[in-house]
Amino acid sequence: MFNSYKENTLKYDPEECINCGMCSKVCPHGVFAKGEKAAVLVNKEACMECGACFLNCPTEAIEVDSGVGCASAMIRAALTGSKEVTCDSGSADADKPLEAPACGRNDKT
Amino acid sequence: MAENISVTESQVTTATSTITFKNRLDHFLARWGYRRAYHRVEPGLYALGKPTPDSPVFVTANYTLSFDALRSNLKGVDCYILVLDTMGINVWCAAGKGTFGTEELMNRIKATGLENVVSHRKMTLPQLGAAGVSAFSLKEWCGWQVEYGPVRAEDLPEYLKTHKATPEMRRVRFGLWDRIVLIPVELVASFFIYAVVAVLLYLLMGPMAALAATVAFLAGTALFPALLPWLPTKDFSTKGFILGFILMLPFAAYVYLGEGTPVVKGLAILSYMLTWPPVIAFMTLNFTGSTTFTSRTGVRKEIFRYIPFMAGMFVLGVLANVILEAARLMKVI
Numbered sequence: 001m002f003n004s005y006k007e008n009t010l011k012y013d014p015e016e017c018i019n020c021g022m023c024s025k026v027c028p029h030g031v032f033a034k035g036e037k038a039a040v041l042v043n044k045e046a047c048m049e050c051g052a053c054f055l056n057c058p059t060e061a062i063e064v065d066s067g068v069g070c071a072s073a074m075i076r077a078a079l080t081g082s083k084e085v086t087c088d089s090g091s092a093d094a095d096k097p098l099e100a101p102a103c104g105r106n107d108k109t
Numbered sequence: 110m111a112e113n114i115s116v117t118e119s120q121v122t123t124a125t126s127t128i129t130f131k132n133r134l135d136h137f138l139a140r141w142g143y144r145r146a147y148h149r150v151e152p153g154l155y156a157l158g159k160p161t162p163d164s165p166v167f168v169t170a171n172y173t174l175s176f177d178a179l180r181s182n183l184k185g186v187d188c189y190i191l192v193l194d195t196m197g198i199n200v201w202c203a204a205g206k207g208t209f210g211t212e213e214l215m216n217r218i219k220a221t222g223l224e225n226v227v228s229h230r231k232m233t234l235p236q237l238g239a240a241g242v243s244a245f246s247l248k249e250w251c252g253w254q255v256e257y258g259p260v261r262a263e264d265l266p267e268y269l270k271t272h273k274a275t276p277e278m279r280r281v282r283f284g285l286w287d288r289i290v291l292i293p294v295e296l297v298a299s300f301f302i303y304a305v306v307a308v309l310l311y312l313l314m315g316p317m318a319a320l321a322a323t324v325a326f327l328a329g330t331a332l333f334p335a336l337l338p339w340l341p342t343k344d345f346s347t348k349g350f351i352l353g354f355i356l357m358l359p360f361a362a363y364v365y366l367g368e369g370t371p372v373v374k375g376l377a378i379l380s381y382m383l384t385w386p387p388v389i390a391f392m393t394l395n396f397t398g399s400t401t402f403t404s405r406t407g408v409r410k411e412i413f414r415y416i417p418f419m420a421g422m423f424v425l426g427v428l429a430n431v432i433l434e435a436a437r438l439m440k441v442i
Binding site: 001002003004005007008009022025026027028029030046047048049050051052055056058065066067068069070071072073074075078 | 201202204205206236237239240241242243244245257260274276279280281342343344345347394395396397398399400401402403404405406407408409410411412414416
């Protein structure tokens with residue numbers, strides 16, 4: 001009840017894993033842990049679909065449909081009919097940057 | 110025929126790890142959303158201290174808060190800092206959209222002539238940059254080896270002692286202070302629409318209606334970020350509804366204890382309880398993008414689940430209000 005975050009698009013195939021340890025290193029939410037022979041998916045529900053593990057997995061053992069979980073960006077995309085679901089902080093046109101929205105991700109390192 | 114040897118010109122700018130008053134002012138203005146996209150550092154290669162060809166290389170974004178966090182935490186470390194062009198966006202957001210990405214990293218290595226400056230091929234990236242950079246692809250494409258450092262630059266001094274990050278250093282946090290610093294930007298973002306609504310309500314319906322709008326504005330922008338983990342349920346919309354109901358209770362009590370027939374009181378209470386909680390819930394749902402943990406799948410589910418409900422409730426609340434005001438005007442009740 002009242003939890004829309006139980007499921008996500010993360011898929012992991014231990015058969016493909018070569019135990020390089022990269023996924024457990026890059027995940028900011030401890031979704032993967034280093035195992036003896038292969039990485040272990042320990043907390044799938046905590047996945048925020050940032051895509052870091054997928055991008056840094058050399059064997060395609062991990063798959064995730066990555067994107068930014070931002071309601072205002074998604075509502076705006078739905079209203080304007082644009083497909084691109086991302087925040088408008090920094091448009092592609094460097095000369096004409098849009099005012100960035102309030103974003104908590106906007107102050108890490 | 111003369112030999113034409115092309116050597117990439119290496120341009121290195123000197124940087125310090127000192128944060129000046131001007132830097133602090135810039136940070137303050139960024140926090141208040143003032144010219145938010147223009148808190149930028151020139152992309153390129155910087156030298157901190159007295160680096161040699163063996164010195165380490167750190168990579169960051171060209172957002173002043175990112176660059177300043179990195180350099181201020183590298184006090185006493187002789188090193189190079191490679192600043193990528195992320196258009197004034199922090200590492201994590203830029204990684205999410207690919208501007209802090211493998212391609213930009215590769216191009217920036219070449220453009221700065223970094224390969225002529227250092228003798229090794231190793232660089233340390235912030236962990237959150239991994240959402241945009243593929244370490245094995247970079248290695249394959251140009252031979253550079255990426256090491257992912259800790260999430261926060263403040264953990265760098267500890268990390269650099271062993272080059273091993275503790276599990277704590279690898280986790281992104283969203284503590285009370287991390288949330289509180291976001292409040293100014295939230296306030297600024299909705300202030301205009303709030304001011305218009307509050308003035309209109311004050312003129313049309315009086316001070317209590319304007320006060321309710323003020324409570325909703327402060328709840329959605331300030332109270333919610335602060336209280337986030339302590340509000341019940343996991344969904345942001347339901348957290349917002351609960352916060353909204355609680356905050357509207359005093360208004361309901363005020364109406365209940367005041368003058369009027371039961372019908373008038375009932376309509377006025379309905380108006381408060383139906384109009385403002387969905388407004389607050391909508392604002393809190395929009396806060397998902399500011400947090401560090403919501404997935405796109407989950408947020409999409411929330412939108413489909415709750416937005417129709419919010420809209421319906423809001424319309425009913427406004428309707429109750431319209432009936433109430435119309436009846437008052439016509440002196441029916």
